[in-house]
Amino acid sequence: MTTDMSELADVLARRAKVAGGRAVETIPVILALADAAARLAAFVAQPSADGSHGAYVGAANSDGDAQRKLDLVAEEICQAAARASGVGPYLSEETEAALTLDPAGALAMAIDPLDGSSNIAVNGVIGTIFALLPAPPGSLATPALAFAQPGHAVIASGFFMYGPQTRLVVSLGAGVDIFALDPDTGRFVLFESAATVPAGGREFAINASNARHWAAPVRRYIDACLEGADGPRGVDFNMRWAGSMVADVYRLLGRGGVFLYPSDARSNYAQGRLRLVYEAFPMAFLIEQAGGRAIDGHDRILDLTPSRPHQRIPLILGEAEEVEVLRRLHADDLGAPSEGPASRRGAA
Numbered sequence: 610m611t612t613d614m615s616e617l618a619d620v621l622a623r624r625a626k627v628a629g630g631r632a633v634e635t636i637p638v639i640l641a642l643a644d645a646a647a648r649l650a651a652f653v654a655q656p657s658a659d660g661s662h663g664a665y666v667g668a669a670n671s672d673g674d675a676q677r678k679l680d681l682v683a684e685e686i687c688q689a690a691a692r693a694s695g696v697g698p699y700l701s702e703e704t705e706a707a708l709t710l711d712p713a714g715a716l717a718m719a720i721d722p723l724d725g726s727s728n729i730a731v732n733g734v735i736g737t738i739f740a741l742l743p744a745p746p747g748s749l750a751t752p753a754l755a756f757a758q759p760g761h762a763v764i765a766s767g768f769f770m771y772g773p774q775t776r777l778v779v780s781l782g783a784g785v786d787i788f789a790l791d792p793d794t795g796r797f798v799l800f801e802s803a804a805t806v807p808a809g810g811r812e813f814a815i816n817a818s819n820a821r822h823w824a825a826p827v828r829r830y831i832d833a834c835l836e837g838a839d840g841p842r843g844v845d846f847n848m849r850w851a852g853s854m855v856a857d858v859y860r861l862l863g864r865g866g867v868f869l870y871p872s873d874a875r876s877n878y879a880q881g882r883l884r885l886v887y888e889a890f891p892m893a894f895l896i897e898q899a900g901g902r903a904i905d906g907h908d909r910i911l912d913l914t915p916s917r918p919h920q921r922i923p924l925i926l927g928e929a930e931e932v933e934v935l936r937r938l939h940a941d942d943l944g945a946p947s948e949g950p951a952s953r954r955g956a957a
């Protein structure tokens with residue numbers, strides 16, 4: 610299917626004018642990714658009698674996760690689009706180390722080509738998450754340097770969501786726009802502009818099966834939500850957990866609420882599950898552009914500087930007011946005996 614990028618290109622050009630800086634340089638890359646996403650959406654939609662799309666194939670990725678067929682297809686399609694649009698340093702969940710694609714590339718791309726892949730086998734929503742950053746001096750020779758920048762270096766970010774519709778949520782630093790792919794015309798049409806995270810959503814997204822492993826601040830927050838109108842919040846809350854971050858974060862845009870993937874006491878979860886560079890940074894940039902906030906429990910995500918490309922980070926994002934409640938609970942907990950993982954500061 611050929612994709613018609615004219616409307617997407619026009620809107621991005623207008624946003625880049627408002628955003629200024631290097632935003633305009635990201636447009637060709639985002640258009641190339643949109644074309645890649647349209648092809649990936651078509652691939653995902655193909656009937657697969659034996660569920661082979663979700664079949665495990667190939668070696669494990671940097672995380673040790675067995676890679677599924679679609680993960681590999683998504684990586685190939687996204688990496689080719691990045692290379693074709695002049696991206697220099699490139700880091701993907703599916704690449705062990707950072708690569709240099711275009712030896713003269715001025716932009717770096719951090720990407721999770723297929724987030725939520727455990728949902729493939731159940732026909733759930735999956736997505737592609739990306740962030741675009743400047744390629745700092747020396748990073749074409751040493752691409753890892755591009756992914757040692759603090760989150761506020763992000764110039765643009767977004768995610769594609771492969772669900773009942775294929776949608777693109779994107780920001781160049783001048784607010785958040787949502788596009789929908791019209792499968793009949795191959796056009797990405799503007800679905801919503803200036804998307805926001807409204808206050809008062811009264812909805813939280815967390816994998817509640819891990820409750821016994823949570824640190825005290827998260828347990829206090831969730832317990833208060835569960836007590837609802839009978840408890841300190843004085844109002845009932847709803848819960849959602851799609852097991853696919855693109856779906857859970859998309860819901861915040863328009864419905865409000867808060868998403869949490871905190872650290873917990875399970876082994877390997879001391880820094881949560883999500884990756885700082887190609888999951889937390891892109892989502893934090895978007896949510897802040899939509900008027901929300903994103904923290905690791907204490908600090909603003911976009912103020913963090915990665916120590917390793919595939920570093921994990923606890924992630925709390927959504928409505929500014931709810932994130933502030935959680936930040937205060939974590940601050941009050943500092944120094945108090947933590948019943949969960951070693952407390953963040955002062956731990957051995």
Ligand code: AFP
Binds near residue numbers: 728
């Ligand atoms: P997969 O890509 O392995 O399916 O992981 C998806 C994800 O990184 C993120 O999209 C979800 O929010 C989170 O993991 C779900 O984690 P749990 O399975 O522990 O709930």
